[in-house]
Amino acid sequence: MRVEIVEVGPRDGLQNEAVTVPTGVKVEFVRRLAAAGARRIEVTSFVRPDRVPQLADAEEVLAGVADLDVAVSALVFNERGLRRARAAAVAEVNLVLVATDSFSMRNQGAPVAAAVASSRRLAGQAHDAGLRVTLTVGAAWGCPFEGEVDPAQVLRIVEGVPDVDEVCVADTIGAGTPGRITSLLGAVRGVTDRPLRCHFHNTRNSGYANAYAAITAGAVALDASSGGIGGCPFAPRATGNIATEDLAWALGRDGYETGLSLPGLLDAAALVERTLGRQVPAQLGRTDPFPPGAGASSLGGTR
């Protein structure tokens, strides 16, 4: 069985880092990920540079990877962002909403209902422009400001932006657990027939268990970040995404096809680790690969 891993390290991974990563390193990061077999990469976000300075070079990074045979996506929050995405010729725009009003005011500057209406318009405009459109519902399993999230809030957003090519349900702060993943995805399945993707953070060590629960519940794609880096500038103490290499290792051992090469992923993570100057949360890069040799060419090379 195939599971598609969407690489979000360049965007969700880097956006919250204090170290300003040079544009050239970002380009090299994306190129290594592509070389490792990644075919969908969330490269950047069209946000205001003063709000997320780390991603101010969105256009430059995209230009640097334009020759790759990869489906490149970027986050878009408004019409200005959509214009930038079209000009940069990305293949896919990701419209991100969050499940609660408190978080939505901080993340989008508008309450949920207004953000839904805006995203519905954006989805139509993006489709008219020939772009693939995905919808992410963030804070679906818990909000850093309001605590527990009623599943009905998630369903209202999914129903409110129906004209999308894929729905991603995101556990922005790592509050989800496998039983809750199963039940919410079942409910989401009841209100949309779009392919389901999931996005997990490993804040409380439940991220990988959640990923398996999501696959079992019918998700066909999972976000992950190289090295397990990541966070959210507007969600206090959100920690890293689940790590691409650790997820790909586990899925591979269980017979799932991801199309990813472990040595290649370790090469990409080594670049991130060196650039950030700290140990990344992923475990595979700092232990023996298993079975011996699975990641050897990388471990013996760049690390």
Next chain:
Amino acid sequence: MRVEIVEVGPRDGLQNEAVTVPTGVKVEFVRRLAAAGARRIEVTSFVRPDRVPQLADAEEVLAGVADLDVAVSALVFNERGLRRARAAAVAEVNLVLVATDSFSMRNQGAPVAAAVASSRRLAGQAHDAGLRVTLTVGAAWGCPFEGEVDPAQVLRIVEGVPDVDEVCVADTIGAGTPGRITSLLGAVRGVTDRPLRCHFHNTRNSGYANAYAAITAGAVALDASSGGIGGCPFAPRATGNIATEDLAWALGRDGYETGLSLPGLLDAAALVERTLGRQVPAQLGRTDPFPPGAGASSLGGTR
């Protein structure tokens, strides 16, 4: 549904630590775990003090916790260990075998077949003495010396020591993944009718997903260590057990009953972290509890 978490921090957690933990701190650690609701605690191991100096004070620690209303267990490898266990009045002895000859030579000083014969005798003697006896099969999903482990090697050990009260299947080096947990436990179920327990290390970030897979496959108990500390002195680069507090948090959110209190577990882990002088692998102690307040009394107190 109830899931029993067996606390192994005082033994598996501490035995590989370079810091020699004072006996009084070990006693306080066990007492905090009991106060947090732990009802089965693997306190120590009756091994040669020159091989595992950290556990040389087995009798003193056990004497210090003898008044607790807790089922205390200890590892036993030979008749001398069994005599020490009887003298110390532990309720349960844990006989540990490992699945491969290479590892068995290092861990028990004998190949698997000889270790099985020895354990069978020990199990009989322990039962005759009125002790509860559990059998752990280590390196069941991978060996640090031989790599992949044939499930038949695990089954032979389980069948070779039939007279036990519980069988624990252990992923000593964190090589297991959920699909492999499910299939091996199914095979083990075919050769024993004893209750099944599992023991996972989070070496490659699959430990918590494995725990959920084990429960789904019929395991009724899971080992975990406070703070996620742990390793194995004879298994290179084995890293920590899954953390009791992170596991209990996830299971609790999914409606499983563990009988454990998160604030109490965080108090115990805080003691370990302070004693070891380094950040422990568990995540719950360094993020916000979720929902807010779930671990508040501890976080506001000792940390």
